[in-house]
Amino acid sequence: MIEAVGLTKRYGPSTAVEDLSFTVRPGVVTGFLGPNGAGKSTTMRMILGLDAPSAGAVTVNGRRYADHPAPLREVGAMLEARAAHGGRSAFHHLSALAATHGIPRARVEEVVDLVGLRAVAHRRVGGFSLGMGQRLGIANALLGDPATLVLDEPVNGLDPEGVLWIRTLLTSLAAEGRTVLVSSHLMSEMALTAERLIVIGRGRLIADTSVEEFTRGASGRTVRVRTPEAARLGRLLAELGARISGGDRPDVIEVAGADSERIGRLAADHGVPLCELTPQQASLEEAFMELTRDAVEYQSPPRRPRPESRPESRPEPVEEPA
Numbered sequence: 001m002i003e004a005v006g007l008t009k010r011y012g013p014s015t016a017v018e019d020l021s022f023t024v025r026p027g028v029v030t031g032f033l034g035p036n037g038a039g040k041s042t043t044m045r046m047i048l049g050l051d052a053p054s055a056g057a058v059t060v061n062g063r064r065y066a067d068h069p070a071p072l073r074e075v076g077a078m079l080e081a082r083a084a085h086g087g088r089s090a091f092h093h094l095s096a097l098a099a100t101h102g103i104p105r106a107r108v109e110e111v112v113d114l115v116g117l118r119a120v121a122h123r124r125v126g127g128f129s130l131g132m133g134q135r136l137g138i139a140n141a142l143l144g145d146p147a148t149l150v151l152d153e154p155v156n157g158l159d160p161e162g163v164l165w166i167r168t169l170l171t172s173l174a175a176e177g178r179t180v181l182v183s184s185h186l187m188s189e190m191a192l193t194a195e196r197l198i199v200i201g202r203g204r205l206i207a208d209t210s211v212e213e214f215t216r217g218a219s220g221r222t223v224r225v226r227t228p229e230a231a232r233l234g235r236l237l238a239e240l241g242a243r244i245s246g247g248d249r250p251d252v253i254e255v256a257g258a259d260s261e262r263i264g265r266l267a268a269d270h271g272v273p274l275c276e277l278t279p280q281q282a283s284l285e286e287a288f289m290e291l292t293r294d295a296v297e298y299q300s301p302p303r304r305p306r307p308e309s310r311p312e313s314r315p316e317p318v319e320e321p322a
């Protein structure tokens with residue numbers, strides 16, 4: 001279990017992490033999400049005792065990392081995959097690390113197999129591909145058979161097979177009762193791997209929730225309506241307080257603030273024929289971006305809607321004479 005209470009980190013005048021409190025429980029994978037610069041790595045570094053908090057505290061199984069007598073056996077971490085010396089072989093690197101912690105050689109053999117590096121274990125790490133480097137980083141983290149794992153962007157740069165491998169590995173490590181905290185800035189990937197999510201932005205907690213709740217909150221927020229009387233229905237809905245935006249074609253509007261039933265009844269009351277009425281499920285990526293929009297450090301300029309997609313500039317549909 002990882003517990004952060006009022007965790008804060010300041011670098012000179014800027015605050016990287018501010019008053020962050022959360023608990024990461026064993027048995028499930030917890031995704032740690034936030035846009036670039038949100039403070040994920042800084043938080044992870046504080047969990048691992050690599051950075052001292054300016055205020056607050058973070059403990060792993062009730063103790064600060066540095067207070068554990070054998071931290072490698074307690075917490076396995078991958079902060080930077082390329083932490084191994086390029087001239088060494090993977091096997092040599094892992095053996096040296098194991099020796100400093102009294103970990104038997106048999107465990108080195110075990111983790112080499114576990115991460116699928118057997119065929120290249122005696123090759124120089126300097127010649128490893130990104131994916132092989134990531135696997136070595138994971139082997140490092142697993143070496144002490146720790147109850148807690150902290151991994152910073154483990155799927156970064158991996159091919160689909162590697163991504164699937166990490167996903168399966170993390171889920172099975174959590175199923176063994178371990179605490180697994182995995183950072184990412186990819187919501188869609190975390191939705192497939194994690195059961196819980198901690199979302200931060202500009203160093204502050206934005207959400208601490210289950211993926212299921214997050215998914216539920218993200219869905220059904222707009223309704224796609226296709227009708228030959230799009231402009232008239234749009235006006236009727238706007239009068240009721242719904243927000244209307246243009247769709248992907250002239251006879252389509254996207255409606256927020258009114259559900260399908262209300263739209264359907266209103267259309268029926270006014271004799272507006274409906275060809276389609278579809279609640280839209282926002283993608284998790286969209287929901288994540290919306291949630292963290294104000295917390296993004298570097299923003300692209302907003303995209304201006306194309307004039308023809310704005311309902312007010314759309315010509316009134318010609319109604320067929322009865």
Ligand SMILES: Nc1ncnc2c1ncn2[C@@H]1O[C@H](COP(=O)(O)OP(=O)(O)OP(=O)(O)O)[C@@H](O)[C@H]1O
Pocket residue numbers: 011015016034035036037038039040041042043185
């Ligand atoms: N050693 C440091 N000195 C000064 N500022 C720092 C330092 N380390 C991090 N920061 C700042 O703290 C903030 C949080 O950075 P951090 O690397 O923790 O974010 P992150 O969420 O891991 O981002 P990314 O997804 O880009 O890796 C950023 O504004 C960063 O510039």
